[in-house]
Amino acid sequence: MKGARNISVEKSNMEPIISITNLSKIYRVGSEKVVALQDVNMNINKGEFCCFLGTSGSGKSTLLNVLAGLEKPTRGNIRIKNVSIEKLNEKKLAAFRQDNVGFIFQAYNLVNYLNAVENVSLPLMFKGVSKKERTKRAVDLLKAVGLSKHLRHKPTQMSGGQQQRVGIARAFITNPEIIFADEPTGNLDSKTSLEVLDLMAGLAKKNRQTLIMVTHDLNIAKRADRIVYILDGRIEKIEEKQYTGVSYEQN
Amino acid sequence: MKISDVLGMSLKNLLRRKTRTLLTLIGVLIGTTSIAVMMSIGVGMDRTFENQLSRMGSLHTITVNSYYFPENGGFAEQKNLDDKVIKEFEQIEGVEAVMPQLRAFLKFASGRYVAHVDLIGIDSSKMEAFDFEISEGRLLNGDDKGAIVFGSQVPYFFYNPRAVGNSGMIMFGDNGEPPPVNVLEDKLIMTFDMSYGESYANQPGNVRRKTYKAQGVGILKESGEYSYSAFINIDYLKKLMQDNEREEKRIAASQGGSEGSIVYYNTSYSRGGSSSRNTSYETVLVKVTDVNKVEEVQNKIKEMGFGAYSLADARNEMKKTLAVVQAILGAIGAISLLVASLGITNTMYMSIYERTREIGIFKVLGCYLKDIRGMFLIEAALIGFFGGAIGIGVSYTISAIINTIAVRVMMDMGEGASISVIPLWLALAAVAVAVLVGLIAGYFPSKRAMKLSALEAIKNE
Numbered sequence: 001m002k003g004a005r006n007i008s009v010e011k012s013n014m015e016p017i018i019s020i021t022n023l024s025k026i027y028r029v030g031s032e033k034v035v036a037l038q039d040v041n042m043n044i045n046k047g048e049f050c051c052f053l054g055t056s057g058s059g060k061s062t063l064l065n066v067l068a069g070l071e072k073p074t075r076g077n078i079r080i081k082n083v084s085i086e087k088l089n090e091k092k093l094a095a096f097r098q099d100n101v102g103f104i105f106q107a108y109n110l111v112n113y114l115n116a117v118e119n120v121s122l123p124l125m126f127k128g129v130s131k132k133e134r135t136k137r138a139v140d141l142l143k144a145v146g147l148s149k150h151l152r153h154k155p156t157q158m159s160g161g162q163q164q165r166v167g168i169a170r171a172f173i174t175n176p177e178i179i180f181a182d183e184p185t186g187n188l189d190s191k192t193s194l195e196v197l198d199l200m201a202g203l204a205k206k207n208r209q210t211l212i213m214v215t216h217d218l219n220i221a222k223r224a225d226r227i228v229y230i231l232d233g234r235i236e237k238i239e240e241k242q243y244t245g246v247s248y249e250q251n
Numbered sequence: 252m253k254i255s256d257v258l259g260m261s262l263k264n265l266l267r268r269k270t271r272t273l274l275t276l277i278g279v280l281i282g283t284t285s286i287a288v289m290m291s292i293g294v295g296m297d298r299t300f301e302n303q304l305s306r307m308g309s310l311h312t313i314t315v316n317s318y319y320f321p322e323n324g325g326f327a328e329q330k331n332l333d334d335k336v337i338k339e340f341e342q343i344e345g346v347e348a349v350m351p352q353l354r355a356f357l358k359f360a361s362g363r364y365v366a367h368v369d370l371i372g373i374d375s376s377k378m379e380a381f382d383f384e385i386s387e388g389r390l391l392n393g394d395d396k397g398a399i400v401f402g403s404q405v406p407y408f409f410y411n412p413r414a415v416g417n418s419g420m421i422m423f424g425d426n427g428e429p430p431p432v433n434v435l436e437d438k439l440i441m442t443f444d445m446s447y448g449e450s451y452a453n454q455p456g457n458v459r460r461k462t463y464k465a466q467g468v469g470i471l472k473e474s475g476e477y478s479y480s481a482f483i484n485i486d487y488l489k490k491l492m493q494d495n496e497r498e499e500k501r502i503a504a505s506q507g508g509s510e511g512s513i514v515y516y517n518t519s520y521s522r523g524g525s526s527s528r529n530t531s532y533e534t535v536l537v538k539v540t541d542v543n544k545v546e547e548v549q550n551k552i553k554e555m556g557f558g559a560y561s562l563a564d565a566r567n568e569m570k571k572t573l574a575v576v577q578a579i580l581g582a583i584g585a586i587s588l589l590v591a592s593l594g595i596t597n598t599m600y601m602s603i604y605e606r607t608r609e610i611g612i613f614k615v616l617g618c619y620l621k622d623i624r625g626m627f628l629i630e631a632a633l634i635g636f637f638g639g640a641i642g643i644g645v646s647y648t649i650s651a652i653i654n655t656i657a658v659r660v661m662m663d664m665g666e667g668a669s670i671s672v673i674p675l676w677l678a679l680a681a682v683a684v685a686v687l688v689g690l691i692a693g694y695f696p697s698k699r700a701m702k703l704s705a706l707e708a709i710k711n712e
Binding site: 065099101107109112113128 | 252256264267612613620
């Protein structure tokens with residue numbers, strides 16, 4: 001365990017995929033300034049399962065959004081794979097997301113009028129992959145997440161857990177190096193939550209993908225390799241598992 | 252994104268909201284139909300006009316008068332239209348043939364029937380070039396003397412001046428009865444004496460004048476420019492006119508000062524007549540090979556100081572008027588398309604409002620802004636396209652109905668004339684306009700979709 005700021009987790013066998021330097025995000029609400037993030041510095045390593053833990057309003061979601069390029073930081077620098085993403089324009093950002101990033105949402109955010117296969121293949125469609133190929137890949141992945149019987153189901157015909165499995169499949173379909181998950185279990189009961197979590201973490205570990213999750217639930221956070229406690233826009237502390245890189249089931 | 256995928260997403264969304272799509276589409280349909288039908292009436296007017304114009308005469312011909320009325324007002328100028336000038340006309344680029352005309356007003360008689368005839372002397376060798384077409388008999392030959400070719404209406408001019416109740420009115424046109432005189436077979440005479448055969452011819456003081464033999468050899472086909480005149484070899488007409496002039500002089504000399512009795516002189520149309528060796532013609536017809544050069548040649552002749560008139564003048568004037576009429580008709584039709592475009596915009600805004608979350612998801616998942624814009628633009632354009640295409644189908648139906656009713660209501664429309672005509676260009680243009688209107692109507696909504704904040708859109712409820 002180390003101090004809240006100026007943490008360097010660089011170990012010789014690890015390569016940072018994300019480096020955050022002096023990151024601040026300040027909102028202006030009328031004449032009031034609201035500091036959402038203040039001077040955040042940290043690195044996230046490739047293949048790591050990192051969790052931002054904090055209460056509502058702590059700034060953990062803002063941190064995720066800024067990392068994902070959904071919001072521009074007020075100050076500071078974010079380098080993902082050595083690209084300063086805060087400097088990218090909309091078009092480059094879209095291309096960057098297509099190639100490197102997957103998203104999993106609390107509310108699943110599936111497109112209601114598309115079936116499971118179509119939903120999962122959306123990111124591939126945006127990349128311009130042919131319908132035949134993207135459908136094949138989507139079907140394969142949906143089978144892998146245990147939805148072989150729900151390929152042509154619309155989101156409204158599926159349970160929350162099933163919907164989130166579709167969401168996970170959609171995030172992994174492009175084989176991104178980084179997956180952002182914003183309260184992925186927030187709408188699920190505890191049993192389903194664990195199933196979904198296992199699925200997510202298992203897929204990420206298998207391909208050595210970096211998984212960054214936001215949650216307010218310590219029990220969920222405990223599954224991560226590293227827990228970053230966020231409080232009032234600052235990193236309060238970082239807890240690391242003893243054996244980084246070892247699957248959590250073994251702990 | 253592949254264009255086929257953008258199109259597919261647009262179609263999927265249109266089909267998902269069937270009722271709304273259909274209603275918006277009907278708006279465009281009505282708009283397109285109203286434009287197409289309105290414009291088709293304009294096109295129909297144009298066709299009818301062209302049709303009538305071609306019956307009035309050839310668009311290739313320019314009529315040149317010795318009088319020239321300056322366009323900015325002022326007094327008429329007069330120049331001699333003589334053989335020298337005619338040579339000059341022939342030199343103008345684009346001129347195919349030049350035909351001088353000599354005109355005289357003569358009285359024709361056959362038995363009890365008489366007719367006032369506008370007799371035009373022409374060069375028989377040029378008749379074909381100027382589209383003289385024979386319906387019965389033959390055209391003139393170079394060695395014809397008293398041979399005459401009649402315009403199709405001229406035989407009907409004959410009347411019996413002594414018949415009770417006949418005021419001598421000339422009945423134009425065919426009232427179903429055959430003309431009283433068979434001009435090709437009956438014996439004909441002609442004279443400059445306008446009193447010939449009339450009841451007042453026997454009044455004291457009226458001097459009888461010479462008569463000449465005439466032989467009808469042909470009747471022309473119905474045509475706008477030649478129907479109301481008779482044609483004779485120009486050389487023979489010159490001779491007749493010289494002869495008449497001598498006779499007039501003789502009569503004038505014999506009557507001395509009793510001017511009151513000289514009532515029925517033929518005021519010859521041929522100025523100059525025999526008085527100068529160099530004949531000056533009343534009118535000269537100039538034929539231009541290329542219709543589009545008619546105006547150019549006409550202007551050159553005007554510059555030479557002659558009055559020049561062609562159907563192209565009337566055509567240009569009419570075209571201008573028609574253009575205004577078409578613009579007004581089109582504008583009336585356009586109003587409903589404008590309303591339809593508001594419908595499209597409204598539908599698209601509604602759609603974006605409902606799909607805010609979806610748009611946000613697309614953005615987060617890495618969809619390019621141009622693809623998002625493309626989806627909405629294509630959606631709007633598709634509404635325009637289908638509305639326009641179906642609208643054209645409806646327009647053709649309405650057009651056919653209008654024409655069917657019109658034929659029943661007005662029988663005298665003339666053969667082949669339609670009130671409403673939708674040429675292919677109009678159909679294609681109408682669909683193109685509908686698509687364009689869709690694109691314009693979808694532009695601002697699609698821009699708004701593009702600018703939506705992804706973060707706001709996907710916020711957890």
